[in-house]
Every structure is written in structure tokens, then in C-alpha cells.
Amino acid sequence: MKIIVSHPNSNQFNRWALDGLLDRNMLQEFNTSLAAFPGSFLDKLSNVKTFSEIKRRSFVSNLQPFTKCSPWRETGRIVSGKFGLQSLVKHETGIFSVDSVYRDIDFKTKSRLKKAKLNGAKGVYAYEDGALNTFLEAKKLGLTCFYDLPIGYWKHARKLLEQEYERSPEWVPTLTGLQDSPTKLSKKDRELQLADKIFVASTFTKNSLVDFDGILNNVQVVPYGFPNPTTKRNYSNITRRNKLKLLFVGRLEQRKGIGDVVKVADALKNHVSLTIVGQKPTQDCEALNSAVKRHHWISSIPHAKVLELMKEHDVLLFPSLFEGFGMVITEAMSQGTPVITTERTAGPDLIEHGENGWLMKAGSTLSLKNCVEEILENKEIIAQVGKNALESAYNRPWKKYGEELAQAMRDHF
Known part of the structure; x- marks a missing residue:
């Protein structure tokens, strides 16, 4: 049983999801924007200070045969950020915005599903804001849609954070995360509706879905892991005299x-x-x-x-x-x-x-x-x-x- 994974820029929990699938011989394909593998051109380029951000896109070599990249939008986003071209990365509308990168990988993954199914794929695993077109095509092909919701549901967020306007008005200017358009929010809801199984990392995220208008399929909590624990920790400086x-x-x-x-x-x-x-x-x-x-x-x-x-x-x-x-x-x-x-x-x-x-x-x-x-x-x-x-x-x-x-x-x- 093989799974196609889509994530535009990857992160720690995506990498360990890939690791788990690789270990069980369940990974069919990984679609992303940029990926640097040991000894590759991008790996060498990441050693140049100007392009050091590429190091965040470094992957283990055994993932290389499964990885399909679409680098141009993400490259444009990185370069635009370096040169202060804010209009090009403007939230939702910029040609090199994060939203544009997510849409690009979503469409690229959609275009690869038919071939992936012929090669044995049974399901696709995609993340919030980058799953809609992939899931619509997967439904046509009879593929299972696995969805990752990394943060609580947006309607629940608005309900809770609006309380801050009265409780802490002096801190309200920092609440900049409630700027998504109705179109983007509607897209989030459609992704949730299409998912056959939804993975969340906390019970709080699962409970936040109580504000979703409709019935959702199986929601499962799988908490993230811990970094490697330190072997050197000293508590001797914690005294009543010290702050x-x-x-x-x-x-x-x-x-x-x-x-x-x-x-x-x-x-x-x-x-x-x-x-x-x-x-x-x-x-x-x-x-x-x-x-x-x-x-x-x-x-x-x-x-x-x-x-x-x-x-x-x-x-x-x-x-x-x-x-x-x-x-x-x-x-x-x-x-x-x-x-x-x-x-x-x-x-x-x-x-x-x-x-x-x-x-x-x-x-x-x-x-x-x-x-x-x-x-x-x-x-x-x-x-x-x-x-x-x-x-x-x-x-x-x-x-x-x-x-x-x-x-x-x-x-x-």
C-alpha cells in the first residue's frame, strides 16, 4: 500500500512522516518545491551565505528517488524576500506569496495522481491550504485522502481571539493572523470536507473542529515527537537568592x-x-x-x-x-x-x-x-x-x- 505525500516547503513533522512511510515501504512519491540532497547542486549552493536558507530544505539521501520538485515559485519567494520586493510576496495575491507556492504544488501533485495510481498508489497525504485540487482529483480516481491540520480550526480561532479585543486591547495590534480572505477560508473548509481521515497533533486541535458546519470523517490525534534530549543539564544555580x-x-x-x-x-x-x-x-x-x-x-x-x-x-x-x-x-x-x-x-x-x-x-x-x-x-x-x-x-x-x-x-x- 503506497501513499503520495505533498508538502510545499516541508518542516520537521513532514520529514518524520516521510521517515515513517519510508521505513514501512509505504511511500510512493513526495511532491515539494525545493529539496537539497547530499552532494547536489542545491546542497553546495546552501553553503553560500546568501542562499543559506536552502539548508532548511535538506533531506536524507534515501528520499531522493521519491522526490519530485517544482522549485520556481518558492525560489521566487526566497529571492523576493532577499531584495525586499514585498508586492511579489503579498499575502494571498503576490505571484510569489506563500499561498502561490502552495497552489503550485497542489496543482503539480494533482497532475501526477493518475500516473501514481497506475504505479500502485492507494492514497494521498496533503496539508492544510495545499490539498484542495489534489483531493478533488483523488476522489475521481478513488484514492484515499489523508489530511493534516497543523493548527486549530479557523472559526474556533476567531471566536476565541476576538475575546482579546476586550481583555487586552493594547495587544490587539499583534493579532495579525486573522487576515485570510473568505475565498481562502472557504477553501480550508472544502479540504476538510473532502478528507477521508484527518490527522491533528493535539486534542485541542481536534476539539476546535466542533465549530465546523457539517460532519467530518475520522479525526485522529497523533502528537509530534520530542527533539533529542540533552545529556547536560545543571539545576544548581536555581536558588532562593537568585531571580x-x-x-x-x-x-x-x-x-x-x-x-x-x-x-x-x-x-x-x-x-x-x-x-x-x-x-x-x-x-x-x-x-x-x-x-x-x-x-x-x-x-x-x-x-x-x-x-x-x-x-x-x-x-x-x-x-x-x-x-x-x-x-x-x-x-x-x-x-x-x-x-x-x-x-x-x-x-x-x-x-x-x-x-x-x-x-x-x-x-x-x-x-x-x-x-x-x-x-x-x-x-x-x-x-x-x-x-x-x-x-x-x-x-x-x-x-x-x-x-x-x-x-x-x-x-x-
């Missing part, structure tokens, strides 16, 4: 709870220090502009440095208001850094409150403050909770995610 070192990592928008983080750090400034890592979504939010001046702000650093920074801090704060998963949770836990997060992330799927992390009520600054204060009163607990977080990381490596996903596809037939 509690808090860390926030992510885009600096209220969807991820940055306003709540800042309010708590300001209220407890005599007892905590706060490091913020992430880029501003806008320059027009005075609350954010002021906050990054008061606290230690790092706009951007390499991912490996982020992991090191996590290891140097006591607790990661991630009070997200709407998250499909929240990979910073697993990243921090893999470094032995316990996390405070909400029920609107993968937190409830990964964390037992007070054992390997802490869960708080989303949209409540008071809930976050109470949680931090409880830790301040008993700093000794950080080491044990951090070690338990590490144990959680050991028990669910990324490979397990790929294995479970591939098995779920096989079980569908």
Missing part, C-alpha cells in the same frame, strides 16, 4: 500570550527576570515596543542557540491562546526546562500538572501569575519537574510520531 529566569520563545503576538507573559514579569520584577526570543509581527503596538525595552529581547537566533538558551533558563512560559501544538513546549522539555502552558496547546497531551510541567487557564494573566508564584515559593521543585520533562522527551522521540502516523494510514485500509 527565577523565565523565557518566552515565539512570534511576539497575543495569540501566543506575550501580553500575559509581560504583565506577569512586570508584576514580579523583583523576583524574576524575563528573556524574550522572537520577532515582532508589527511595529505599531506600543505595549510590545515598550515591553521589549524593559526586558531582554532577542529578535532572532539560530535554532541550536534557542535550545541552548532554553537549557540556561529555569522555566519556559507559553500561555498560548490558540495553538495547534506548540513545538517550543517539546523543545524546552527536551532541554530539561519545565514549561507553563495552557489547555489550548498540546500541553494536556504531554504534561501532567506539577509532574513534568504546569498547565494554566488560557486567557488568564492571574492563572499564569499564580503558577509562577507557586514555583517561586518552592524553587526546589524545578529540578524534579525538569528531570521528569526530560524523561517525557526520552519516551517520545520524533521517530515514534512517524511510526504512529504511518501505522494509522495503513490501518485505514
